[in-house]
Amino acid sequence: MTKTMKPMLLCAGALLLATGAHAGEVHVLNWKGYGADEPFATKAFEEMTGDTVVNDFFNSEQEMLTKLRTNPGLYDVVMINAAFMRQALEENLVQPIDTAKISNYGDLDPDQAASAMLNEDGKTYGVPWTWGLTTIAINDKAFDTAPTSIREMWKPEHEGRVTIRDDAVEAIQLGALATGQNINDIKDMSAVETSLTELLPNVRTFWSAENDWNQMVASNQIDLGTYWSGSAGRAKAQFNLPVSLAVPEEGAVGWLDSFAIPVGSDNVEGAEKFINYMISPEFYVEWDQTVGAPVSASRRAVAALPEDAFNRRVMGSPEIAERVQFQQPITDEQRESYLKTWQKLKVGAN
Template sequence: MSCGGGQAEGDGKLTILEWSGYEATENPDFFGPFVEKYGETFGDKLDYIFFAEDAEAYAKIQTDVAADLVHPCNSWWQLYVDNGLVQEIDTSKLSNWEHVNPALAAMGQFDGKQYFVPWDWGYESMLVRTDLVPEVPTSWADLWDPQYAGHIALWDSGEANYAMTALAFGINPWNTTPEDDEFIKQKLIELKPNVLTYWSDYTEAYDLPQTGDAWIVVNAWQDAYANADSSGYAVEYVQPAEKRLGWVCGFGISPNTADLDLAYEYIDASIADSSMAALANTYWYGPSNTNALADIDPYVVEFMELDQAASIQERTSFYRPITEEQRQIRTGIWDEVKVSQ
């Protein structure tokens, strides 16, 4: 057995530490070549362990949860590498690697070695019910305006709210001081009169705009906009003056996996043109494979600016790896904010 109770050697099965909604058993088109190869029995080759936030995934894999593959987002990748939780990726084993956006691929490199294969990327911004707000915000800083009192839904994420607040007040979120930490904490406390609730799961970000009580869902992903828009609600996904926040998530392979070839098969299938187009058309997420654009709904291409892949980083403030100490500080700040009166 592999360390931590992983799959028995040669049993031809993968355990994947994954966000809910990405599993091949629910969305087989996201992994088309893998599903086509194994046919109706493809599900027998896959087990999933789900998580709702990166911190949960990281905690699970550190406590000997058996996983062959993990799908964290880029601000956490450095920690996985530093703690030996993933192995180097041999990109020569990925037939679709040549089409992966080089800028996104570079985020998965550490010390000149590839440790993560970027798969999905997207934005965090303000999802606004335009028929309910007196004015549509154009800046992250507008969230502090009293006109939104009691009608803002914040993501229950210390890292996200720290970054959002830093951008709102002209602070570089990835290079802060203890004075910045205190300033950001106070600003988040000052925001509380405007806060209706905290959301933690993507389904809540889908449901909240429909209640009529949440005028603005903060740090919402673009799939929440797609859901609200397709449901007939008057909504806008704001491009803040300070840039949207951006995330990239991707697959890493455990050093303890017993079926390395199957792990590479799964990852390669995930970045195939057809798989990436299916992901984009379903969730409006950006595909790491730039060759997939021809099969993506033109409206999604325009909305996500997928045809401007070379300038993604210029128009987006992507999360960056932070240290364990920085993460603890930001989580601690958020805990203090939530209990403050």
């Protein structure tokens, strides 16, 4: 947030409080270290609205769904990957959102706002927040020039120097990309299994959190691995680590994250204000420039970045967009099949 933005936010906060806005707690369920819990954001939102932000965290989408199931009424806002919204809807875990009460909603990318994954029967259940890639990130010390192929991870010179996330769906989709297949319509699972079997000897270890990846590159234990685009940006911007993103010619896995309001929320008004702030340029520019962030779903927020910002110059380029395969929902049967395959492959590698 720039110095010129702060007075504007404080004035807006005074206006909200003067009009009798509900002051209470906004309970947010999100990934730890993923924007919504940044100290600058919490401070600005609380000054603007009078609401207190209470954060809780999950380490996987399945843990997020479990927390919603087992704590009905506890959360006011939850971050949901759009590919998992179907499951949340089927279990009646989230409620429709009145987008008319979210003033920044009109700034969102129209295609993302209209996503069939976030809307049903004319009602909106998820407000697009950020999007990004699961792709290759490299240790700059290991490369003179960034690799152009995902198959770089398979090369013998990287034996014991590769890391991938221990996630069955991501692993199978990685194998699909490496074998020239659509991640949402895998025709040859045998080829995927063979490809991953060949990759595993190069894998030093699996990661589950950003800190795992960052510590490995900081201690020069890895050459490259799969990583989230926003995480790679944070590694460089916040921790000054030698990390660069590489979007290979075979493509990258795209994901769309949204904010939803759980069924039973005690502070829907506060949730609407929180979501509105999360998609504002005021929040996003500060997050991207001082911490490192994925791409905002708000066109106005991205346009507010400096012209040379990675999320404006590179991630906004048509060439990159053509390579992205956005995740679509998968069935429980597919998820179980992927998990069994992944567990079998890991056991075989030991």
